Amino acid sequence: MGMTIKEIIGELESTKDYPASDPASDEALDGAIDIIHKYQKIQEIVRSKTTRLSYEDGFRQIKEVLENANN
Numbered sequence: 001m002g003m004t005i006k007e008i009i010g011e012l013e014s015t016k017d018y019p020a021s022d023p024a025s026d027e028a029l030d031g032a033i034d035i036i037h038k039y040q041k042i043q044e045i046v047r048s049k050t051t052r053l054s055y056e057d058g059f060r061q062i063k064e065v066l067e068n069a070n071n
Contacts, residue, residue, distance in 0.1 A: 005036060005039070005040055008036065009033060009036055009037070012029060012032060012033050012036075013033065015029065016029060034069075038065050038066065041065045042062050042065055042066075045058055045061045045062055045065070046058065046062075
């Protein structure tokens with residue numbers, strides 16, 4: 001495969017040190033990092049034993065991740 005998710009996040013965060021051409025680029029980068037973090041959390045939920053035992057708990061946790069703007 002290519003880079004791991006952790007490596008991708010590190011690479012994206014390191015580009016924040018360089019001056020952006022415009023504020024929209026910074027916002028897009030922050031949004032992309034946020035989406036990747038949410039993907040990681042959802043992946044952890046799907047792989048957890050709790051989700052295997054109760055789909056309802058798993059879906060509730062995933063819903064919380066998607067609704068939380070700070071993930």
